[in-house]
Amino acid sequence: MADFRLNNVGIVYQNYNLIDCLTLRENILLPLHNKDIDSSELDYVSDKIAAKLGIRDILDRYPHEVSGGEQQRAAICRAVINEPKVILADEPTGNLDSKSTTAVMECFEKLNKEDGITILMVTHDLYTASYCDKVMLFKDGIITGSLDRDGMSRKEFYRHILAGLELGEIYE
Amino acid sequence: MNNELFRKMMKSNIRQYRLFVLCNTVLVMVCYFFGGIYFNNMFTSDRYVNSMISSNIITPTVVVFAFAVFFIPYTHFSFNLQNERKYGIMEATGVSWRDLWKFVLMENALLAGCSLILGLASGIMLLTLFFKVFVKIIGIEFNFPAISINSVLRPSFALLIIYILTVIAIVIRLSRITVKEMIEDSKKVRIGKSSSIVLLLTGLTAICYSIIGVFFIFDQTNTNRLIVYYVVMLIGIYLMISNSYVLMIWLKKHRPNMLYKNLPVIGSIRQNFSMNKRIIFFSICLISFVVFFQTFSVYCSKLMVRNALNDNPFHIAYIECEDGEYPSEKDLIAYAEKAGAVIDKNAAIPTILDGCFIISQNVANGNLGTDCNIEDGECVVYTQYDLHDGYPHDEFSRDKLMVNGSDELSVKEVNYSSLINNGLTPQNIIIVNEDEFDGIIQRDASVRTAVIRVINCETVSQSEALYHEIAKDYDMGLDGLFVSTQFIDMKTSDQSGKFLILVSTVMNMLLLFLNVVMIFFKVQSNRERNEREYALLWKLGINDAEIDKTRKTETAIVFIIPSFVAVCIGAIMTIGLIKISF
Structure with missing residues (x-):
């Protein structure tokens, strides 16, 4: 089970779950620690992913030295470092302000579009949900509806979800 | 409402209270134990207990009370730090600062009171046990009460002051920090922020310097240097850890x-090294001290017995002054028969008393085993101290000596060994040739002379029996001024050594136990964070x-390696000490 998690799934938590005693780079490289990869290669990989998510300059800082959004982006880097097929994200923007939320969701979007990684995300936030291609709504553990983006822009999809909720179509 | 809240909070803290009271009680108990002995006037009086034995209590008492000054505030502060978050939440939810202050004061006072009362009771029990059982096992007889008013009041006073100051400090601290500071997790990791290669290398140099110093530079002429090396080594360790x-x-x-x-x-x-570096350093200091002191006390006890033997070449030696009454040769033979002893050596050594003892060459060669061939105007000196006795002293560095009524004598030879029992003789014994000896007496009519009687039987026990037989009729005195016996000195040294081992073992066990408690406190406070990370x-x-x-x-590196380092430091210091004594 542990090996499966390590090699196939990347997980992003609401509270980042970075290890305090490791720098952001070390946190990102943690899933690769038992793979036989040279350190220069590891540095290259971590730099590349961090650059994509905009945290390359702060890789040698400790988690408590950076903002929540930067910590969450480091957590995302850690989740994708071992090239998983799926990322499970549990309220990834729950602790973030709107600016950081946008940054994190743009990272997810980029990973999805450029690297083809599937992201399965749980959120209570419509804005965050509007970045997704497919939204499934749950109420008390039961699926109450589903919405597809179908080429809509993010703003249009946001209004679509909102309208559905206001009309009560989804929760009825 | 608040009382109910505080009652519940105290109930939830019961487990912490137990540990807190346990370790404080043990500390207080040992403080009462050492304080009880140290402040017992009869114990420290030469009339009841030989000062060679009683002086062994000073260092452990000082160490234990110094440790109490550190440990009592440490436990109180650790305890309060663990509860600070709860205090913060209580204050944030409407409990007044005054009520909280009262609660903290009451809680700490209650814990201190419990520790003091339990520590006092167990300390008195330990003290009684010590005087009634342990010292008798060692062979020391104490004929006075184990507990006096002073032995309870003085340690109580000292401990009360420590507790009162600690509780005041805690209340002051609480009054100064804000609710936010109490609630938030302020223990953020600050890893390696001030690390410096220069300081690391300085630390390494200090350690190397201490090791080289202990093994190659340190000698008996200045034993205080060992403490300097120890301190320098600890500073080096601290710099390296930091x-x-x-x-x-x-x-x-x-x-x-x-x-x-x-x-x-x-x-x-x-992370753990960074968060625990102070406690790691403290543990190293404490464990190395324990190792050093324990081996030191065992070593000292052996050294004392060895020195007693070396310093007293004769089983019985006493000075026959001109105006005293002493058994004659004939009497001595009669006493020996009565005691069942066979006298092996019985010699009377005529001596001039002049600050030092002056003995003639022929008498010394014939009776004291010397082999001197001294010319006029020369002398041979025997100093009391053996350079390898483990104690600091100066070398005999004079080239010429002025003795009573004579010209200056040039020093032909200096011997660092005991010619006659040390307890009897002054620091130096001077041997001169017969002409010089007679000349000193003739030149100065007021010069004091005496005869030193030295007796060896076939065995020490025979000598002891003879001594007791003589003492029935003559006041031999036991104060060592006029009589010196090898067996009494050896017995005193043996008892003193055993006493030192006993008190240092009690002290060291306490220090180790409390060190473990401190680590346990620290592990407990770090446990949540560590478990979260695992x-x-x-x-x-x-x-x-x-x-x-x-x-x-992690456990091995953070706790076992420092313990190993500490044992090594203790061992290095002990080796240094032993080296100078052989």
């Missing part, structure tokens, strides 16, 4: 593969075996 993050930087630069492959372990060690590693896909390995390696 700046150990430099090693991580080096590892990252030169062995990055190793760093990345062991990230969970190295990260965890780095859980996180598991969530990230690191398997149980690897997490277990991380946990074990």
Whole structure:
């Protein structure tokens, strides 16, 4: 089970779950620690992913030295470092302000579009949900509806979800 | 409402209270134990207990009370730090600062009171047990009460002051920090922020200097230097611990593969080392002191017996002054027969008393085993101290000596050994030739002379029996001024050594126990954070075996290696001490 998690799934938590005693780079490289990869290669990989998510300059800082959004982006880097097929994200923007939320969701979007990684995300936030291609709504553990983006822009999809909720179509 | 809240809070803290009271009680008990002995006027009086024995209590008492000054505030502050978050939440939810202050004061006073009362009761029990049982096992007889008013009041006063100051300090601290500071997790990791390669190398140099000093420079002429080396070594260790993050930087630069492959372990060690460096350093100091003091006391006890033997070549030696009454040769033979002893050597040594003892060459060669061939105007000196007795003293450095009524005598030879029992003679014994000896007496009519009687029987026990037989009729005195016996000195030294071992063992056991308690406190306060990180590693896909390995390696590096280092430091210091004595 542990090996499966390590090699196939990347997980992003609401509270980042970075290890305090490791720098952001070390946190990102943690899933690769038992793979036989040279350190220069590891540095290259971590730099590349961090650059994509905009945290390359702060890789040698400790988690408590950076903002929540930067910590969450480091957590995302850690989740994708071992090239998983799926990322499970549990309220990834729950602790973030709107600016950081946008940054994190743009990272997810980029990973999805450029690297083809599937992201399965749980959120209570419509804005965050509007970045997704497919939204499934749950109420008390039961699926109450589903919405597809179908080429809509993010703003249009946001209004679509909102309208559905206001009309009560989804929760009825 | 608040009372109910406080009652519930106290109920939830019961487990912490138990540990707190236990370790404080043990400390207070040992304080009463050492204080009880130290402040017992009869124990410290030469009339009841030989000062050679009673002086052994001073160092352990000072160490234990010094430790109490540190440990009592430490436990109170640790205890309050663990509860600070709760206090913060209570204050934030409407409990007044006044009520909270009262609660903290009451809680700490209650804990201090319990520790004092339980410690007093158990300390008195230990003290009684010590005087009634332990010292008798060693062979020392004390004929006075084990507990006096002073032996209870003075330690109580000292401990009360420590407790009162601690509680005041806690209340002051609480009044100064804000609710936000109380609630938030302020224990953020600050890893390696002030590490410096220069300081690390300075620390390493200090350690090397101490080791070289102990093994190659340190000698008996200045034993205080050993303390200097010990302190320098501890400073070196502290500098190395404080700046150990430099090693991580080096590892990252030169062995990055190793760093990345062991990230969970190295990260965890780095954090724990950073968070616990003070306690690690303190443990090293404490354990090395314990190792040093314990081996030192065992070594000292052996040294004392050895010195008693070397310093007293004759089983019985006494001075026959001109105006005293002493048994004649004939009487001595009669006493020996009565005691069942066979006298092996019985000699009367005519001596001039002049600050030092002056003995003629023929008498010394015939009776004291010397082999002197001294010319006129020369002398041979026997100083009391053997340079290898483990005690500091100066070398005999004079070339010429002025003795009573004579010209200056040139010193032909200096011997650092005991010619006649040390307890009887002054620091120096001077041997001159017959002409010089007679000349001194003739030149100065007022010069004092005496005869030193030295007796050896076939065995020490026979000599002891003879001594007791003589003492029935003559006041031999036991104060060592006019009589010196090998067996009494050896017995006193043996008892003194055993007493030293006993008190140092009690002290060291206390220090080790409290050190373990301190580490336990620290582990407890770090446990939540560590467990959270292990859980996180598991969530990230690191398997149980690897997490277990991380946990074990971390414990080994953070606690076992420092203990090993401490034992090594203690051993180095002990070796240094032993080296100078052989």
